[in-house]
Amino acid sequence: xxxxxxxxxxxxxxxxxxxxxxxxxxxxxxxxxxxxxxxxxxxxxxxxxxxxxxxxxxxxxxxxxxxxxxxxxxxxxxxxxxxxxxxxxxxxxxxxxxxxxxxxxxxxxxxxxxxxxxxxxxxxxxxxxxxxxxxxxxxxxxxxxxxxxxxxxxxxxxxxxxxxxxxxxxxxxxxxxxxxxxxxxxxxxxxxxxxxxxxxxxxxxxxxxxxxxxxxxxxxxxxxxxxxxxxxxxxxxxxxxxxxxxxxxxxxxxxxxxxxxxxxx
Numbered sequence: 220x221x222x223x224x225x226x227x228x229x230x231x232x233x234x235x236x237x238x239x240x241x242x243x244x245x246x247x248x249x250x251x252x253x254x255x256x257x258x259x260x261x262x263x264x265x266x267x268x269x270x271x272x273x274x275x276x277x278x279x280x281x282x283x284x285x286x287x288x289x290x291x292x293x294x295x296x297x298x299x300x301x302x303x304x305x306x307x308x309x310x311x312x313x314x315x316x317x318x319x320x321x322x323x324x325x326x327x328x329x330x331x332x333x334x335x336x337x338x339x340x341x342x343x344x345x346x347x348x349x350x351x352x353x354x355x356x357x358x359x360x361x362x363x364x365x366x367x368x369x370x371x372x373x374x375x376x377x378x379x380x381x382x383x384x385x386x387x388x389x390x391x392x393x394x395x396x397x398x399x400x401x402x403x404x405x406x407x408x409x410x411x412x413x414x415x416x417x418x419x420x421x422x423x424x425x426x427x428x429x430x431x432x433x434x435x436x437x438x439x440x441x442x443x444x445x446x447x448x449x450x451x452x453x454x455x456x457x458x459x460x461x462x463x464x465x466x467x468x469x470x471x472x473x474x475x476x477x478x479x480x481x482x483x484x
Contacts, residue, residue, distance in 0.1 A: 221266050221299040225379055229291035231255045235406060238413045238475070247413070248478040254289040256319075256416035257402060261378045261395025263308050263321045266299035268394075269382055274303050275323055276391060276426040283321045284418040287312070327422045330463040334456035338436055348409035348473050350442065353451055359408045359437045364400055364457075366392045368429045385429075392427040401455045401469040404437040413475055417450070420468040427457060427464055434458040440468070447476025 229239055229252050237243035244252045260283050267275045275281075289295060289312065296311045301323075308321040338361035346352055374396050375385045384391050398419060405411065427433060434457070441452040451473050457465040 221270065223266050223297045223299075225262050225265075225295055225297070227254050227258060227262060227289050227291070227293050227295050228377065229254050230258065230377065236411055236414055238415060243413050246478075247475055249288060251290050253415070254291060254293075255399075255402075256283075256285045257395055257398045258378075259285065259289050259295070259310060259319050260321070260398055260419075261374070261380075261393065262295055263297055263310050263319060264394045265378070265380055265382070266297060267306055267308055267321065267323050268384060270299060270301075270306065271303040271323075272384060273391065273426055274325070275306075276394065276423045278327055279323055279325055279423045280327050281321065281323045281421045281423065282418070283319060283421075285319045285416065287316055287318045289318055327424060330422075330424065330456075331454065331466055333438055333440070333454050334436060334458065334463050334466065336436075336438065343408050345408065345410050348411055348414075350449060350474075353409070353439055353442055353473070355439050355442060357439065359404070361434050361436045362404075362407065364433045364435050366396070366427060366429050366431050366433060371396060371429050390429040392429055392431075394421075397427055397457065397465060398467070398469075400435055400457070401437075401453070401467050404435050404455050405453060405469070405471065408437065409473075411473060415472045415475060416469070417472060418470045422466040423464075424466070425459075425462075425464045427459070431459050433464075434461075448472045449474035 231239035239252050241252045299308045304325045306323045310319040338358045436456045438454045440454045452470045455467045
């Protein structure tokens, strides 16, 4: 077993998603502003990539699930078991509570046919998300993402990630930045006042590399209600020169149920 500890951070306090502020987080029953799930994922990716290198980012299926929130400046304890073919990573808070799990398994199916659906040709007029305007199987406009080295290095530094794979002429894009782009794809289509990323299934066909011009495509594929929360899963594809490099099924609670009123004894 490999182990790793790191201090996490809330880098989204100024974002549109107000769940990353103390005021909104307290309103929904949390003790303070939530650290973004993609940041926790970024910390968790350290050990699988250290163990597997580019192989973990090539022909690999990964799934991250967020069970409990992390908070700003918490020390996270991360444990990795397995090998390149199959591995499991777990993230714990200082009290030993399991916050998130990340699995990886070599081998991916062919790219999903959804990536070839023509993106919308008209720009989106952003409205606050609701059940009715979240239309399934309707592609959003695609957008370009240039994965520049300066931005990649800034994120690597924030994560305290010292792996060589993110350095040099053939540097890989940190998977944290890739998953953060999934959040950006969502927020480009809707106004999202308070929402929570709860998990992602990722198919790494090839590593995304620094310097590439990447096309990002997004399609809402599912929506459902459970315990008052409204969920959605988005299909998001990252293409380079028309070829799919990474596919993500990105699941979020886009409308958080209000907390139950307290009853007096």
